[in-house]
Structures are given as C-alpha cells and as structure tokens.
Amino acid sequence: MKKRRRIFSKPDKTPNAVRARRLEFEQLEIRRVLDASAPAMLQWFETDYQVMESRLPDVFEAGYGAIWIPPTGRADSGNQSVGYDVYDRFDLGASDDPTLYGTRNELQTLV
Numbered sequence: 001m002k003k004r005r006r007i008f009s010k011p012d013k014t015p016n017a018v019r020a021r022r023l024e025f026e027q028l029e030i031r032r033v034l035d036a037s038a039p040a041m042l043q044w045f046e047t048d049y050q051v052m053e054s055r056l057p058d059v060f061e062a063g064y065g066a067i068w069i070p071p072t073g074r075a076d077s078g079n080q081s082v083g084y085d086v087y088d089r090f091d092l093g094a095s096d097d098p099t100l101y102g103t104r105n106e107l108q109t110l111v
Helices: 015-033 049-061 104-110
Strands: 040-043 064-068 086-088
Touching: 049 064, 049 104
Parallel strands: 040 064
Antiparallel strands: none
C-alpha cells in the first residue's frame, strides 16, 4: 500500500495577507481584553471558618473570584443548623460557644 503524501500549502507572505492575519490577531486580543465577565463565586457551606481560611489560596488559584458563606448569626435549632433559621443575627459565636462554622474572631480573620 502506498503512503499518501500530505501537501501543506505554504502561508501567504504577501503584504496584504500578513496585514490581514495581524488584524485578525489584534481583533482576537481586543475581544480577550474586553471580556468583562465576572469571575465565578463559590458557594462554600460545609466547612468551618478555619478550613476556609487555610484553603483560600487554592480557591482563588482555581479561578473563583469570591466565596459565598452561610449566614453567620446564631441559628434557632442550635449548632446543627446551617443558619437559615436565624435566632440572633448579632451572635457570631464566642470562643466558649461557637456557631456551627466557628467564632466571631475566626470569621473576622476569614473576611
């Protein structure tokens, strides 16, 4: 069986072709620079504040621009609630009585 020869066309080096390719590249670059879409936000609910703080570099390196954390106040059903049944929105957790996600100091360090 004979091998087929592939014939590649040589790039057009005329000034008009070079100018057209350059213009096409510049238009692609402009579109890339003008991309104004916001980076993705990560909804991060299943870990405490200390773990979030230690993993933040990994999250932002992955391309996320922000994190969405659960409600920070004390929940009505104790420390097992994710926070949507708000009992005291100003009680962010003390060192001797943390919320499900941590204490006020850990939250301030995270933010």
